[in-house]
Each structure stands twice: as C-alpha cells, then as structure tokens.
Amino acid sequence: MPDLAAPLIAWYRENARDLPWRQPGFGAWGTLVSEFMLQQTPVARVIPHLEGWLQRWPTPTALAADPPAAAVTQWANLGYPRRALWLHRAAVEIRDRHAGVVPREVDDLLALTGIGDYTARAVAAFAYGDRHPVVDTNTRRVLARAVDGRSQPGPPSKGDLAAMAAILPADSAEAAIVNAAAMELGAVVCTARAARCDACPIADRCAWRAAGHPDTGDTRRRQARYEGSDRQARGAVLQALRGAVGHALADAAVIPDWSDPAQRDRAIDSLIADGLVEASGGTLRLPH
Structure with missing residues (x-):
C-alpha cells in the first residue's frame, strides 16, 4: 500500500x-x-x-x-x-x-x-x-x-x-x-x-x-433524467403546497394543468406514502 x-x-x-x-x-x-x-x-x-x-x-x-x-x-x-x-x-x-x-x-x-x-x-x-x-x-x-x-x-x-x-x-x-x-x-x-x-x-x-x-x-x-420524470412532478406538487403557506389546498387545485394527469396522481400518492404530504377530505397539505 x-x-x-x-x-x-x-x-x-x-x-x-x-x-x-x-x-x-x-x-x-x-x-x-x-x-x-x-x-x-x-x-x-x-x-x-x-x-x-x-x-x-x-x-x-x-x-x-x-x-x-x-x-x-x-x-x-x-x-x-x-x-x-x-x-x-x-x-x-x-x-x-x-x-x-x-x-x-x-x-x-x-x-x-x-x-x-x-x-x-x-x-x-x-x-x-x-x-x-x-x-x-x-x-x-x-x-x-x-x-x-x-x-x-x-x-x-x-x-x-x-x-x-x-x-x-x-x-x-x-x-x-x-x-x-x-x-x-x-x-x-x-x-x-x-x-x-x-x-x-x-x-x-x-x-x-x-x-x-x-x-x-x-x-x-x-441517475434517471429529471425532465419529465416522476421526480419533477413530485417537486411541482411540493412547490405548490409550499406556496399555500401552512394551508391545505384542494386536491384538484394542485398542479391542475400538469401534462400527464396519471403522473400527477402518482406523484401525489408517492408523496403521501413518504409522509411528505397529508391528505384529508379532498385536500392536501404539508405534514404537521
């Protein structure tokens, strides 16, 4: 050596x-x-x-x-x-x-x-x-x-x-x-x-x-490409919820114009599973 x-x-x-x-x-x-x-x-x-x-x-x-x-x-x-x-x-x-x-x-x-x-x-x-x-x-x-x-x-x-x-x-x-x-x-x-x-x-x-x-x-x-990935969709969801400043947003109001609705839903589901997003009564918010 x-x-x-x-x-x-x-x-x-x-x-x-x-x-x-x-x-x-x-x-x-x-x-x-x-x-x-x-x-x-x-x-x-x-x-x-x-x-x-x-x-x-x-x-x-x-x-x-x-x-x-x-x-x-x-x-x-x-x-x-x-x-x-x-x-x-x-x-x-x-x-x-x-x-x-x-x-x-x-x-x-x-x-x-x-x-x-x-x-x-x-x-x-x-x-x-x-x-x-x-x-x-x-x-x-x-x-x-x-x-x-x-x-x-x-x-x-x-x-x-x-x-x-x-x-x-x-x-x-x-x-x-x-x-x-x-x-x-x-x-x-x-x-x-x-x-x-x-x-x-x-x-x-x-x-x-x-x-x-x-x-x-x-x-x-x-590393998988970021552009167009589920990671990008997850980031967009979190950015929207950060902008809510402590308030919940209606599920339908979170990145509603995302080009791939199935990917949007998949991103939200994965964030909920990871504990990064909480869902209640049709709304989403950051964890408390």
Whole structure:
C-alpha cells in the first residue's frame, strides 16, 4: 500500500476550498445538517440553504419544536425532499434521546433517522475529531484509481470502509484531514470525467496512472433524467403546497394543468406514502 496520507495532508492544507463546514467551531449540528444537504446536491447549491437553515434552527431542539412542514418548506428546491423530513425526525430523536446534543458515537448516529454509514462517520470524524474512515463517491473514485488501478469504482460495499481505513494515519486529527482530502481531491482534481493528473499530489503513487489510465469499465448506477420524470412532478406538487403557506389546498387545485394527469396522481400518492404530504377530505397539505 503506497503512503498516500502525507501528500494528501500537505495538498489539502494548501488547496482546500473555504467551505462553511470546515470553519473552526462549526459544530456537530451544523456538520450533520450540511451532510444531509450535500447528499446528491452540489456544494454551490447547498451553501445558501445551509446558512438559512442554521439561522432559523441553530440547534436540533429548535428544529424539533417546529412542525415537519416547516422543514419541508425551508428545504425549498434542494431536491430529494425526504431528506428534510428525515432531518426533522432526527432532530426530534436527538432532543428526546440525547438531551438535544448530536451524539458522538457512530452507533448512536446510525440509530437516527436518515443517517447511514457515510453521514455517521462524517459527523464523528469531522465534528468530534474521532478516527473513522469516511467514504463518499469522490473518495471511492480516488481509492479505485490510486490503489486498485481502476478508472471508476465498482458498486458501493462494506469493503470501501476498510480500503479507506488502510490509508489513514494513526493520529486522529491527521486521519480526519486525510478523509477530507480524499473527498476534496475527487471533487476538484480526480473527477469522474477529466482527471487532472498534473495537479494531483499522489500522481506519482497512483496505480491507474502507472498503468496508462486504462478504461476498466463503469458500473456506476446512472441517475434517471429529471425532465419529465416522476421526480419533477413530485417537486411541482411540493412547490405548490409550499406556496399555500401552512394551508391545505384542494386536491384538484394542485398542479391542475400538469401534462400527464396519471403522473400527477402518482406523484401525489408517492408523496403521501413518504409522509411528505397529508391528505384529508379532498385536500392536501404539508405534514404537521
């Protein structure tokens, strides 16, 4: 296993982007919220939403005191709005189980609604400074290329955590930097479509580069097109209900001109099933 930690740490200290969640004292709640928002959403879109969210709800207890509808409304156009509902439920659980303090232990974090392996370890490592491997899509690509000599990573697996753990230094603070550096490298240098090997701090130790950048195939799951999709219809329904400002709308008044009535109804039914919309007496509203 090549030593990747030392050059990653040096590179990150010089080149890391100035992002809100990397500021000293940002806190575990801010870290948790940012990680929820960053799932499948670009950084540039997240930052203004994150700032608005933390101004409104600076603690889990503050969010838990408001109805779920407030969280779904504040989520606005970030996409995948179930994350807003899950984050609200997690805030309630943090208030009720942990006296309003985001837990530190990975198992406690995993027990919260909407939190998986990545988010739990990200909070433990970045907010609390504990030594854990943290693996996201960018990290997996860096490891696939630098260690395994593959152009793209395979499907996510539990082995990803072991692969990341293998390159972490023993020191907890340095381990946190390596976790962040691997993600950053994948986001801005070792990108999926155009790896910039000339700017890479570990190019001289990269198995993929040494092999001549072979195309080893791409088994990543492709995201379905948004335009014309059920996801777009769901978003339109939620946008209409957000505009109702706490009031219910008649079912027939929610995106009545949608080009595909069957898709509209399917979107509403799925939102009700997900708990994002409540139906009563022929009306629809955000959850309370």
